[in-house]
Amino acid sequence: MLPAVAAPAARGGGGAPPPPFLGLGNYATLFADARFWSVLGQTVAFAAVCVAGTLLVGTVLAVLATRVRAWARTTLFLAALGAWATPAVAGSTIWLFLFDANLGFVNEVLGTTGFSWTYDKWVAFGLVAAQVIWCSFPFVMVTLYAGIKAVPGEVLEAAALDGASTARTARSVILPLLRPLLIVVTIQSIIWDFKVFTQVYVMTNGGGIAGRNLVLNVYAYQQAFAASEYGLGAAIGVVMTVLLLLVTLGYLRALRRSGEVL
16 A cells, blocks of 8 residues: 655645735835836936927928928928838837948948947937937827918918017917817827837847846836846836826826816
């Protein structure tokens, strides 16, 4: 007769013990990590530059589109559509090739062959920001162009009869009418640029040398999939969502206090 064998203790799936419930432990670990705060600051600064650049380029080109001939406007819109429709991975790869240290077209034109655009931390961030602006401005341009064309001609005529200059008309007539659209494109740009992943990951090879070019989305990916800290990666994602909600709600509340109709 074989000896009796004690039954094994209850285990989770796959024979492994169930993981302990940490509660808010991942958030405590995250907020105590100086690296997280450094990456958060970089993300906020990077997103702010991208949003400002996107709004500036999109607004200028929207105004330009209302002042050029039909063929020039069509060319501008087709070029913008090409930038907008290009997948992020393909666009980032093309930019890397254009700015390649030895074979890049940009270095050939500038006479700076051998210069690496992705080695220095801030130059790399600037290059990625330029690529993000390049693929984001068409949304702002098309939206604001439609808004400008929707401004009633009678309003512009009345402003001209009152002796308002072009700059005064734009500031006092067109801009207030476009404010609801500006709210939309600003919030959309903040959301898109705050959670940029592909451009940073592809153009800095996963976050730059020693992680100097990390943003929150790439940092969350590294924690979850490279370090197998899935809880920390999920916590970073939740923090990002909460921050974006707070920014959006704060922006809308400030507009409501100023009497703007949303």
